[in-house]
Amino acid sequence: MKNRVLLNAFRLAMTALGRNKTRSALTVLGILIGVSAVVTVTALATAASEKVGGQLDSFASNAIFISARPSQHGGQKRTNVRLTDNDVKSLDREAVSLAGVTSFSNTESQVVYADQNINTMIVGTTLPYFKVRKFQVARGSLWTESDELLKTKVCVVGQTVANKLFHGQDPVGRTIRIGRAPYTIAGLLAPKGNSAFGDDQDDRIMMPIGSYRARVSFSYGGKVDQILASASSEETTSRAISQITAILRARHRLPEGAEDDFKIASQDELKRMEGAIAAVLSLLLLGVAGVSLVVGGVGVMNIMLVSVSERTREIGIRMSIGARENDILTQFLVEAVVLSLIGGIAGIVLGMLAAFGLGYALDWRVVPSVPALVVALVTSGTIGICFGFLPARRAAKMDPIDALRTE
Template identity: 55%
Template sequence: MTAILAAIRLAMRAIVRSKLRSTLTVLGILIGVAAVVIVVALGTGVQQQVVGQISNLGANVIFIFPQSTQTSGVRSSDVNRLTEADGRALVAEATSIANVAPFSSTGAQVIAGDRNAVTQVMGVSRTYFPVRGFSVGKGEMFTESEELLKAKVVIIGETVREKLFGPGDPIGQYVRIGRYPYRVVGLLTPKGQSPFGEDQDDRVLMPIGSFRARVVPSPPGRVQQLIASATDERTVDRAVAQIEAILRQRHGIAPDQDPDFGIRTQAEFRKSSEEIVGTLTVLLSSIAAVSLLVGGIGVMNIMLVSVTERTREIGIRMAIGASAADIMTQFLVEAIVLSVIGGVFGLGIGAGVIKALGGALGWSLQLPIPAVVAAMGTSAVIGIVFGFFPARRAALMDPIVALRQE
């Protein structure tokens, strides 16, 4: 222990004596450690943002959509058989389903006065709002009677309001979609972008009956999609099984046949997003780790220079009784101390950058403890690995030859 402490004192003296050389040695490790912790913190932050945004969309939301089936090698042309009646049956018969919202949409031009905008026009029921987490921030929801009578009323998003009415109040104003005028009865509470880059405020919602009658003429009751919400996030899997069983029965599809519908859950979207973000984080962390390797090579090269410059000092120490192990310990400890100093400063800079990025992005970024431990451990290992060769070279010197060195 005494020998180690003595080696640390000698290492600190050597570092203070050669400030420029020590700074250059530390710099590579510092950049590498800072890069690793920043990348990991950003990856964790992105992951949290994705999970949070998907949760805002509804963690227990289930999407039911039509898909083509194949019988005797012939693919069915009547793809969409989903109806509002299917949705009502799911609510009535499935114990794990809280609500179902019929849904149809298309891109269309919406006109107000001398302004126009191309946006998503969606036919929905009143149940769509609680299922998807939307709310009316100004004005009012269309009523049940307006929904049943296919009234020409719409609720618009904030982006559509800005495009068509600017800062003005849209409530009570009229917009035209195709040949028909629609009265604006409500303005959605802004939600911003979804995790998939969709502007959730760039939409126009109307009763689904009105959508079928005037925007995209469709058979009565037919929908493009059913959006269900499970009673709880923990009952999603059970709800999916119940949906499949009920719809197979209603559509007359045998258990051994492919269904004419598909089912996706928010959990699947979240898992896919987390896997993508996780892969990118690992990739970027690996790239950042390369700078640690470069820093380690820098430690080795500068330590080799240090050994060459201090050859006479090594000879004097050996002449007065220092063993090869003492010399090796001295230079190995010096390399480790330099690497650890670089790691500490790298963590400090990384923490500062993470805090600044968190403030700029509005994210809750934190210094990742596993990355801190890994980075500090790696910097110490780099000091040992890349300091070993210079230390060994110093330890194997012939003291007589070393003393002749000027």
């Protein structure tokens, strides 16, 4: 019996909506916009999180970043503490939870080959850097340990640098000039694309750190810009950070209670920070989408109130031939829910099209979230029930005699 009542209510709702196609279309527009915004934001937020997470994973293996902490002097930040090669050696020797540790310094410099002249990032580092940062060699080879000891004028180049200087030709074995010194290219690195920080990881040249200090950016005392370590696993990252802290504090002779003169950031912290930023942005955008849904719900309620007023005589006739309050209530409530569900389904389709389009433009992998789609659909139906109840109740509570007198 209940199924028959619902079926009849659905049939009457579709008939009523069909009589006022334009008004029905305008009514569902608010729901459509709100649902499509929710679906688009949810899909893109998930895709962005996966994209950044993948970039961080490709950046390094369980990475831990160590840099000098600037100190305040007269209102100005100065970095008096220096991280050095000896710090790296101590960490490599004593920190048992590290799978690898390396250091690097970098600067921008002019690079010349034949008539080509570019500015790019020059990185001075050691061989473990390539393992920690997951750099692979596409052609040629890396330099050797003896090259590091002898400060040999040898380097490896990224794909972007090779394209700019050699236009598709094999760069291995060619000689380029960095600053005033000639360098032989030993290898070409496999492409890595942009990092999670937005920089082009292929637009760089890498060389032994001793050669870098001697010819590109003169320095003494084994100073490095940053130390990059890799924990043996995700589970040992916290233990590795504790070991790094203890070793560096001992090496820098920091008294108990004194603030660390270095900063440590882990890959997990960067992921958490990225997740927090993405969550805040998603909440803001979902808030805007929620306002759109409420506005759409108010539109449904207003249109249903107008529909009740226009169909007062019809309501009176139905009541006079035996329709009960629940029948009238169900009829108009189903009509409001149908309007909202049509808007919800159309919003899901539009939202997914928008998400796929933006994902293609941004080169993000967009995968539909089934729970999010279900929630969007249920939300639209709930809006129909909540905002359609008042007009439906008003129709159900009409006096049939007064309703029949209405012209």
